[in-house]
Amino acid sequence: MILLLGGTAEARELAALLVARGAPVTSSLAGRVAHPRLPAGAVRVGGFGGPAALRRWLAEHGVAAVVDATHPFAERISISAASASRAAGVPLLRLQRPGWTAGRGDRWHWVDDLPAAAAAIPGLGRRVLLTTGRQGLEQFAAVDEAWFLVRCVDPPEAALPVRHELLLDRGPYTLAGEGALLDTRAIDLVVTKDSGGSLTRAKLDAARERGVPVIVVRRPARPEAETVGDVRAALHWALAHS
């Protein structure tokens, strides 16, 4: 059986391709989102309980290979997957979409983490589209200089900035839609993680068209692992290991 650590569009795509080929696959979701888009095939939901518990899970379920297709900012599960698969002697592949790169006309400011993003805001804008997700929003709670349009999938539990509007929404987003959002809220700064991929990149294009600067949070380092950037390559690997 292939264990597919998911929570991303690529993981769902890979699950569908594996199921269509009759390969035994179980997708794993963290259970953070109230109504997740479920992948095809078998699905389990919830944390494993850390690397040692994941290692036991691999042995108990006869896992032949692990594909870590989690989000580029999901640090802990990737550390867990690397450690558990090494200890269990199970091959591991990371499926990670390439990061975004700035093009002509982009006004991007790269920062290392969310606190650095929060610290950079007062110097760059007053009306902020904040799209870094529900986790870590408390880092922005003390930024009084700006008004925030906070967009995330589920209601955040963290403290939010004093002046804000909360927008619960889930991609994919279009260029026209993102442009309208920037215009109607008079957004003059976008804050994002370097998630990569096409589903949420329209905000970057809309910002470029308007000369709006973007704060981009760099990806965290994840443990060394064999890595591919596209679903087809991951499919070949998984079929060869199933």
Ligand code: NAP
């Ligand atoms: P994280 O910090 O790496 O994970 C925290 C804990 O959640 C892990 O230690 C693990 O618990 C559990 N977990 C995470 N992903 C799991 C999975 N696919 N299956 C089973 N357990 C999982 O991850 P996160 O940033 O909270 O993200 C949670 C999930 O949301 C990920 O699967 C990721 O693909 C998805 N996601 C994250 C982001 C983001 O910006 N971080 C964006 C979009 C989607 P145990 O230690 O108990 O095993």
